Amino acid sequence: MLSDAKVRAAKPRPKSYKLTDTNRLFLLVTPSGGKLWRWNYSYDGKQKTMAFGAWPQVGLADARAKRDEASGHLMEGDDPTILRKLKVVAKLEAGRQTFERVARAWHENAKAQWAIVHAADIIRSLERDVFPAIGDMPIAQLTPPLVLSVLREIEARGAIETAKRVRQRISAVFIYGIAEGIATSDPAEKLGAVLKPLRKGRQPAITDLVPLRRMIRTAEEDYARPVTRLALRLLALTAVRPSELRGAQWDEFEDLNGSEPLWRIPAWRMKGDADRKDELHGDHLVPITPQALAVLRAVWPLTGEGPLVFPSNRHAHRPMSENAIGYLLNRAGYHGHHVPHGFRAAFSTIMNEWAEREGKEHDRKVIDLMLAHVPTGKVEGAYNRAAYMPRRRELAMAWADMLSDGLSAPSVLLDLPAKAMGPQSRRRVLPPVDIEFRFPTRRRSSAKIIAR
Template identity: 70%
Template sequence: MLNDAKLRSAKPRDKAYKLTDSHRLYLLVKPNGGKLWRWNYAYGGKQKSMHFGIYPMVSLVEARTKRNEARAILSEGKDPAIVKKLTIEANRKATACTFERVAREWHEVFKSQWAPVHADDILRSLERDVFPAIGKFPIADIEPPLVVKLLREIEARGSIETAKRVRQRISSVYIYAIAEGVAKSDPADKLAAVLKPLRKGRQPAITDLKKLREMICTAEEDPARPITRLAMRFLALTAVRPGELRGARWDEFEDLDGDEPLWRIPAERMKGDQDRKREEGGDHLVPLSHQAVAILRALWPLTGACPLLFPSNRHPHKPMSENAIGYLLNRAGYHGHHVPHGFRAAFSTIMNEWADREGKENDRAIIDLMLAHVPPKKSEGAYNRAAYMPRRRELAQLWADMLTATLPSPWVLVERPSKRTGDHSRRRVPLPVSVDFRFPERSKAA
C-alpha cells in the first residue's frame, strides 16, 4: 500500500517503474520525473489501462476514489474507459449548449406560432434582460439563484410585470431544452412565488389631453395592423373596457346610418357577477360620436364580413389578442405610462375636470354612467342604465371633438403600412345581407 511519504520520496530512474497500490492501482514514475496514476483492468477478455491524472495534482485519496468509481462501472458490465470518453464528450456538448444558443433555437422553432410583433418582443426581451446575465452559461448548469438575481434586477427598475414575463419565457426555453435532452430541470419553474406581486390599483394612464393626443398620434404611426390602430382609436373614443371592445360584434350596433348611432353591449359581456350578467335591461348603452362612426365606416371594408369588429388575424372567428393594443402602446415608447385600460381613466379625469371648469356638476354622475359605474348606495338592478341618453350623447361628442382635434382621419390609419405583408385584414369585403344597416361608399371628403 502506498502513502504520501513514499510518493513524495519516489525518484526518477533510467527506466520507468511502478509503485503499486491495492486493486491494480499504481503510480508510474518516468525517467523525466513525471508521476502518472494508472489503473489496470480486464474487459472483454483483454487487458486494458486507464490513467487518472498526474501526482501531486491528483492525490492518493483522489486516485483511489477514481479507481473505486471505475471498478463500480466495471462491475455493471461497462467499460470504464468508454464511459469516461462518453462523459467527456457529453460535458463538451453541455458546455457548448449555452442558454443563449438554446433560447435562440427555441425562438426559431416557435416564432411561426406567434404574431411577428409578439415574436420580436420576445426576442428583444431576452436580448435585453436575459442573455447579458446568463446567456453564456451552459444551460444545464444554471441554478435558481442565478435566475432570481436577473429577475430582481428587472424588478429593481420598476418593471414588475416584465420580470414575470421574463420568468415565463425562461421557463419555456427550459421546457424545450429538457425535451431536447440538453437540460434536466427548469430553474425558473418555482420562482413565480418569490417575485414581487403586481401593484394593484389605478393602472398607468396619461390624463393630460395634449399628451394623450400626442401618445395616440405616435402609436398610430407604428407599422401595425390597420384594425389594431382603429381598435385603439375606437377604445379611446368610447372609453369601454378593453375586453368589451375585443368582443364587439357588428350586430350590437344600431342606427349607424341614422341620427342616434348606438352600441348596445349585452349585459352578459359586461364586468360583474352572474346577477349582473343576467340582469334584465342591463345592457350597457354607448352613444357614438361622429368620429366613432367614422372609424366603423373605415373598419367595415376590412372586417364587415366577420361577426367581430376586431378579429384575430390568424383566426377571424376569434377576438384580437388581448395584448395587441398594449404592444402597440409599448412599441411607441409608453410602456409603464399608459395601458389600454388607461383610456377610461383619461376620459374620466379630463371630462370631470371639464365639468368642474364649466360648472356642470350634474355631468359628473353622467360621466360615471358612461363608464358603466354604479353610483354609491345604488344596487345594480335598481340602476337605470338608459338614463340621460341625450346628455350622454352630447358628452360623447364633446369628448370626441376634444380628443381628435389634432388626429388624422380613420382612413389614414387604414392606408398606413402594415408590418404584416400578408395581413388579410386589408381586403375589402362585400356587405353581408344579414346586417340591417348599410354604410355608404367612402366619399372624397371622408
C-alpha cells in the same frame, strides 16, 4: 537660432528662403509672405521633410514642441510622417463608427437569438428614441451625460420602463463595440442607478389630454394591423373596457345610418356579477359620435362580412388578441405608462375636470354612467341604464372633439405600415367611399358601398 522677433520680422523675397532653428527645424518664407514650419529628418537612409503648420497659427514654441515629439518617434524607430497619417486614418475611421452604425451591426449580429417580432421591436426602439439624438455621433466619443440625456427624454414622456430597456440595449451596443475594438468603455453601464424607479399599484394611464393625444399619434404611426390601429382609436373614443371592445359584434350597433347611432353592449358581455348579466335592461349604451362612426366606416370593408368588428388575424370567428392593443402601446414606447384599460381613467379624469371647469357638477354621475359605474347606494336592477341619454351624447361629443384634435382621420390609418418593413409594406387605400351599414336579422352583416 530663431526668436519670435526674427520670425515676425521676416519679409517675403522674390524666391522662397529658409530661416533655420535648432535640430533641423526651419521657417520657410514664401514670395507671397507665407511662413511655414518645416523639419528635415532622415529615415531608412532617405531624407524627408515634415510640415508642422503655418505661422502665426503655430508659434515658434509650438513648432519646437512638434519637432521634439516627432524626433522622439524617430528615436524609437518610427517614421513620424507615417505615424501622423495613421492617426488621421484612425480618426477618420473612428468618426465613421457612429453609434447608429455600430448599433445596427450589433443588432444584425444578435437578432438570430430573438423572435422576429422582438428583434423588430428592439431596432424600432433605437430608431425612435436613440438614433435621432446620438445616432450620428462617433461611439468612442459618447459620454455618460450624453447617454443619460437620451434616457431622460424617454422618462419625460412617462415611459419609465422603456427608458430602462433602452439603457440595456445601449449598453449592449457598447459591449459589442468594445469587443470589436471600436469603443473602450460603456458609458451606459452605471446609468440604471440614476433612472427613475418604476411606479407600482394602479394600472398606468395618461390622464392629461395633450400627452394622451401624443401617445395615440405615436402608437398609430407604429407598425400594426389596420384593425389594431382602428381598435385603439375606438377604445379611446368610447372608453369601454378592452374586453368589451374586443368582443364587439356588428349587430350590436344601432342606427349607424341615422341621426342617433348607438352601441348596445349586451348585459351578458358586461363586467359584473350574475345578477347584472341576467338583468333585463342591463345592456350598456354607448352613444356613437361622428369620430367613432368614422372608425366603424373605416373598419367595415375589412371585417364587415363577419360577425366581429375586431376579429383575430388568424381566426375570423374569434376576437382579436387581448394583448394586441397593449403590444402596440408597448412598441410605441409607453410600456409601464399607459395600458388599454387606461383610457377609462383618462376619460374619467379629463371629463370630470372639464365638467368642474364648465360648472356642470351634475355631469359627474352622467360620466359614471357612461363608464358603466353604478352610483353608491344603487342596486343593479334598480338602476336606469338608459338615463340621461341626450346629455351622454353631448358629453361623448365633447370628449371626441377634444381627443381627436390633431389626430389623423381613421381612413388614413389604413395606409400606414403593417410591419416594420418600410414603404413596401404599405397597402393601397381605396378611393373615399360612403358606406351604408345594413344589418340583416342573422348575425352576419353586409354593406353597400357607394362611391362618391
